[in-house]
Amino acid sequence: MGLIVQKFGGSSVADAQRVNNVAKIVTDTYKQGNDVIVVVSAQGDTTDDLIAKANEISAKPSAREMDMLLCSGEQISIALLAMAIKNLGFPVISLLGWQAGFNTSSSYGKARIKKINDERLKNEISKNNIVIVAGFQGINKYDDLTTLGRGGSDTSAVAIAAVMHADKCQIFTDVDGVYTADPRKVENAQKLKDITYDEMLELATLGAQVLNNRSVEMAKKYNVELEVLSSLTNKPGTIVKEVANMEKMLVRGVTKDTDVARVCIMNLPDTPGVAFKIFDKLAAKNVNIDIILQSVGRDGTKDITFTTTCDNCDTVKEIIENSFEYQEAKVEINTNVAKISVVGAGMESHPGTASKMFEALYESDINIQMISTSEIKISVLIEKENADKAVSAVHKAFFPAK
Amino acid sequence: MGLIVQKFGGSSVADAQRVNNVAKIVTDTYKQGNDVIVVVSAQGDTTDDLIAKANEISAKPSAREMDMLLCSGEQISIALLAMAIKNLGFPVISLLGWQAGFNTSSSYGKARIKKINDERLKNEISKNNIVIVAGFQGINKYDDLTTLGRGGSDTSAVAIAAVMHADKCQIFTDVDGVYTADPRKVENAQKLKDITYDEMLELATLGAQVLNNRSVEMAKKYNVELEVLSSLTNKPGTIVKEVANMEKMLVRGVTKDTDVARVCIMNLPDTPGVAFKIFDKLAAKNVNIDIILQSVGRDGTKDITFTTTCDNCDTVKEIIENSFEYQEAKVEINTNVAKISVVGAGMESHPGTASKMFEALYESDINIQMISTSEIKISVLIEKENADKAVSAVHKAFFPAK
Numbered sequence: 001m002g003l004i005v006q007k008f009g010g011s012s013v014a015d016a017q018r019v020n021n022v023a024k025i026v027t028d029t030y031k032q033g034n035d036v037i038v039v040v041s042a043q044g045d046t047t048d049d050l051i052a053k054a055n056e057i058s059a060k061p062s063a064r065e066m067d068m069l070l071c072s073g074e075q076i077s078i079a080l081l082a083m084a085i086k087n088l089g090f091p092v093i094s095l096l097g098w099q100a101g102f103n104t105s106s107s108y109g110k111a112r113i114k115k116i117n118d119e120r121l122k123n124e125i126s127k128n129n130i131v132i133v134a135g136f137q138g139i140n141k142y143d144d145l146t147t148l149g150r151g152g153s154d155t156s157a158v159a160i161a162a163v164m165h166a167d168k169c170q171i172f173t174d175v176d177g178v179y180t181a182d183p184r185k186v187e188n189a190q191k192l193k194d195i196t197y198d199e200m201l202e203l204a205t206l207g208a209q210v211l212n213n214r215s216v217e218m219a220k221k222y223n224v225e226l227e228v229l230s231s232l233t234n235k236p237g238t239i240v241k242e243v244a245n246m247e248k249m250l251v252r253g254v255t256k257d258t259d260v261a262r263v264c265i266m267n268l269p270d271t272p273g274v275a276f277k278i279f280d281k282l283a284a285k286n287v288n289i290d291i292i293l294q295s296v297g298r299d300g301t302k303d304i305t306f307t308t309t310c311d312n313c314d315t316v317k318e319i320i321e322n323s324f325e326y327q328e329a330k331v332e333i334n335t336n337v338a339k340i341s342v343v344g345a346g347m348e349s350h351p352g353t354a355s356k357m358f359e360a361l362y363e364s365d366i367n368i369q370m371i372s373t374s375e376i377k378i379s380v381l382i383e384k385e386n387a388d389k390a391v392s393a394v395h396k397a398f399f400p401a402k
Numbered sequence: 403m404g405l406i407v408q409k410f411g412g413s414s415v416a417d418a419q420r421v422n423n424v425a426k427i428v429t430d431t432y433k434q435g436n437d438v439i440v441v442v443s444a445q446g447d448t449t450d451d452l453i454a455k456a457n458e459i460s461a462k463p464s465a466r467e468m469d470m471l472l473c474s475g476e477q478i479s480i481a482l483l484a485m486a487i488k489n490l491g492f493p494v495i496s497l498l499g500w501q502a503g504f505n506t507s508s509s510y511g512k513a514r515i516k517k518i519n520d521e522r523l524k525n526e527i528s529k530n531n532i533v534i535v536a537g538f539q540g541i542n543k544y545d546d547l548t549t550l551g552r553g554g555s556d557t558s559a560v561a562i563a564a565v566m567h568a569d570k571c572q573i574f575t576d577v578d579g580v581y582t583a584d585p586r587k588v589e590n591a592q593k594l595k596d597i598t599y600d601e602m603l604e605l606a607t608l609g610a611q612v613l614n615n616r617s618v619e620m621a622k623k624y625n626v627e628l629e630v631l632s633s634l635t636n637k638p639g640t641i642v643k644e645v646a647n648m649e650k651m652l653v654r655g656v657t658k659d660t661d662v663a664r665v666c667i668m669n670l671p672d673t674p675g676v677a678f679k680i681f682d683k684l685a686a687k688n689v690n691i692d693i694i695l696q697s698v699g700r701d702g703t704k705d706i707t708f709t710t711t712c713d714n715c716d717t718v719k720e721i722i723e724n725s726f727e728y729q730e731a732k733v734e735i736n737t738n739v740a741k742i743s744v745v746g747a748g749m750e751s752h753p754g755t756a757s758k759m760f761e762a763l764y765e766s767d768i769n770i771q772m773i774s775t776s777e778i779k780i781s782v783l784i785e786k787e788n789a790d791k792a793v794s795a796v797h798k799a800f801f802p803a804k
Contacts, residue, residue: 016455016458016459019459020459050478053418053478053482054481054482054485056418057418057421057422057482057485057486057489058485058486058488058489061485061488062484062485062488064495065481065482065484065485065488065496066481066485068477068480068481068484068496068498069477069478069481069482069485071477072474072475072477072478072481073474075470075471075473075474075477076452076455076471076474078470079456079467079468079470079471079474080455080456080459080467080471082464082467082470083456083459083460083463083464083467083468083471084459084460086460086463086464086467087459087460093466094467094470096470096547099545099546120545143501143522144501145498
C-alpha cells in the first residue's frame with residue numbers, strides 16, 4: 001500500500017506491556033500491506049534517570065559525554081520493541097541513529113540533522129523488514145554520538161518520512177489528537193479532524209505541547225503529512241497538512257502558555273536606536289523575544305515592554321543592568337503572567353475575531369496587559385491566576401456547547 | 403613513561419562514588435606520565451537488569467537485538483567515567499566498541515575479535531586524551547553491534563594492550579590478586595606475586611574466577627603482561643607473564659569447581675570405535691569434555707565416564723539415548739560432584755605432588771572418584787559436599803601455616 005513512519009514517545013514504550021501494545025499497532029499496520037519504519041524514544045523516565053546519574057558525578061557534565069550517555073536510552077527501547085515484534089512472528093531490525101544514517105551537526109545536545117544517508121533504511125525495507133529506529137540521535141563528523149535536543153524524536157520521524165517519501169508520518173502520543181483547547185481543563189474542547197502546518201506551529205509554540213515545533217517546520221518544508229494520535233485508543237487522530245480548510249472553522253484552538261515573563265524597561269531615553277541596541281544585545285545572548293510593546297515617549301523618556309520565556313530572566317536582567325548607555329533605565333520582570341491565544345487560518349479575513357476574544361475576557365472580568373496579533377493568531381497577556389478561566393471563557397465564545 | 407591499559411569490572415563502577423574512585427586511580431596513573439586507555443564493563447547489575455527486561459518481553463529474544471540491548475550498559479559506564487575524569491580536570495574521551503575500532507565476527511552474543519582498527523585510539527592518545535573504551539562490545543561486517551560473551555571486557559582490554567603495544571594491562575577486580583586458594587574460605591591462602599600464563603589458564607578454567615580464560619590466552623599469544631589487582635585497595639597485585647619462577651613454588655594454587663557433571667555410559671559394546679562415535683557426536687553439539695575414564699572391557703561390554711559442565715546434561719542425555727547403535731547403553735548423570743585441582747608449573751619435575759594431594763584427601767576421609775593430570779595440574783573428582791573441606795586439606799598440605 002505505502003510507506004508509513006510511526007513515532008512512539010517514551011510513555012508509549014514505558015514498560016513491557018506497552019512495548020507489546022506498540023508492537024501490535026506496528027504489526028497491524030504492516031499486515032495491511034504497508035512498509036513500516038518506527039521511531040521510538042527512550043522508555044518512560046529513562047532519560048531523566050540518566051541525567052540524574054550524570055549529575056551525581058558532575059554538576060556540569062561534558063556535553064559530548066552527556067550525549068554518549070543519553071543515546072543509550074533509545075538503544076534500549078529499540079531493542080526491546082524489535083524483540084516484541086519478532087515475538088509476534090514478523091521480520092524486524094532495530095537501528096541506532098547512526099546506523100539509520102543520521103548525520104548531524106557537531107553541537108552536542110542540540111544537533112541539527114544535516115543529512116540522512118538512506119542506504120541502510122532502503123536496504124532493510126527492501127528485505128521486507130519492519131525497521132525500528134532510535135529517535136533523538138545521530139552522529140557528527142567526528143563519528144561521535146549527538147542528540148537532537150528536546151522533541152528530537154518527532155524530528156527524527158519527520159526527517160525519515162521526508163527522505164523516504166513516506167505516505168504518512170504518524171506521531172503517537174498520550175493524547176488522541178489536537179484539540180481546540182486542553183480537553184482535561186476545558187469543557188466542550190473538540191478534537192480537530194485536520195489542521196494546517198501554520199496553525200499547528202502556532203499551537204505548538206503557544207503551549208499546546210502536542211508536537212515539537214521543529215518537527216512541524218520540517219514537515220511543512222518537505223510536505224510530510226502528519227497524523228497525531230494516541231497509542232492507547234484505536235481512533236483516528238488529527239491530520240496536519242498544507243491545506244486543511246474543509247471544516248471552515250474560524251478558530252482552530254485556544255491555548256495558554258504560562259512559561260512567560262514580562263520584562264518592562266522603564267526610563268529609557270526617547271531617542272532613535274534604543275530598541276535596536278537593546279534587542280541586538282538580547283539576540284546576541286540568544287534571548288528569544290515574543291510580544292514587544294513600546295510606549296509613546298513623554299518627558300524625553302519611553303518604556304519598552306516585551307515577553308520572553310522564564311529561563312531567560314537572569315540573562316535579561318544582567319544585560320540591561322550592565323548596559324552603560326542607559327544608566328537611568330529600570331528593569332522590572334514579572335513572571336506572574338500567562339499568554340492566552342486563539343489560532344486559526346480563517347481569522348485574517350474575519351475582523352470580528354479579536355473583538356469576540358476581548359469581549360469574552362471582559363465578561364469574565366480579566367484584564368488584558370498586552371496584545372499581539374499575527375495573520376493566524378491573537379495573543380493576550382493576562383495575570384497567571386486567570387489563565388484557565390480565560391481559556392474556558394474564550395473557548396466558549398468560539399466553540400459554544402452544541 | 404609508557405602506555406598502560408586498565409580494565410575495571412562492573413562492581414568497580416557500580417555507583418557514583420566508585421566511578422569517582424576509578425577516576426582517581428586512572429588520573430593518578432596519567433599524572434605519573436603514562437598514556438592511559440581504560441576499558442570498563444557495565445555498572446553493577448545493569449547487564450542482569452537489561453536481560454530481565456528482555457525476558458519480560460520474550461522468552462527467547464533475538465540474539466542481534468540482545469546485543470543491541472546489552473551494549474547500552476557499557477555506553478552508560480564509559481560516559482559516566484569520562485564525566486568523572488573531566489570533573490577532575492583531565493582531558494578525556496569515551497569510545498564505544500565500534501568507535502575504538504573493534505571489528506568482530508558476526509555471531510551475536512559470543513563474537514570473536516577479528517581486528518582492531520587502532521586509528522582512532524592512536525589519534526586520541528596523540529592528543530593526550532585519557533581514552534575510555536566500552537568493553538565487551540564491537541561491530542560486525544553488517545555494521546551491527548556485537549558482544550564478546552562472558553568475560554568479554556577482559557578480552558577487550560588485553561586486545562587493546564596487544565595492538566597498542568601497551569607496557570602493561572592492569573585488570574582491576576574485587577580481589578587484590580591471585581591466591582593459592584580462595585582467601586574467603588581457606589585459611590593461610592597466600593597472594594602470589596607472579597604466575598605464568600599457563601598456570602593462570604589452568605586456574606581460570608578450574609574455577610578461580612579471577613580472569614577470563616580467553617583474555618589470558620590472548621595475553622599469552624601476544625605476550626601482554628597482565629596485573630590482577632583491586633580497585634579498592636592501593637596494593638600491588640599479581641603479575642601474569644611468560645616466565646614467573648622467581649618464587650620457585652611447586653604449586654601455585656588449589657581450586658575447586660562445582661559446575662561439573664559426571665556422566666557414566668554403561669553397557670557399551672567392547673568394540674573399536676565406540677569412544678570415537680560417542681565423543682564425535684558430543685563434539686558436533688559443542689559439548690566440552692573434561693576428564694575421560696574408560697573401564698577395562700568385561701563380558702563384551704565396557705563403561706565410559708566423563709565430566710562436562712552442568713549446562714550440557716540435557717544435550718548429553720539426548721545424544722546418548724537417541725543413539726541407535728548402542729541401544730543397550732544406560733546413561734547415569736551425577737551433578738553432585740566437584741573437581742579439586744592443584745596447579746603449578748613446577749610439579750612436572752616433582753613426582754611427589756600427586757601423592758601429597760591424595761594423602762591429604764585420604765587423611766580427610768574423602769573418596770576420589772576420578773583423577774586427571776596434565777603437566778601443570780592434577781585434578782580429582784569428589785563428592786560436592788566435601789569440596790571446601792578438600793580444598794582446605796590440600797592447601798594445608800602444600801602451604802603449611804608459617
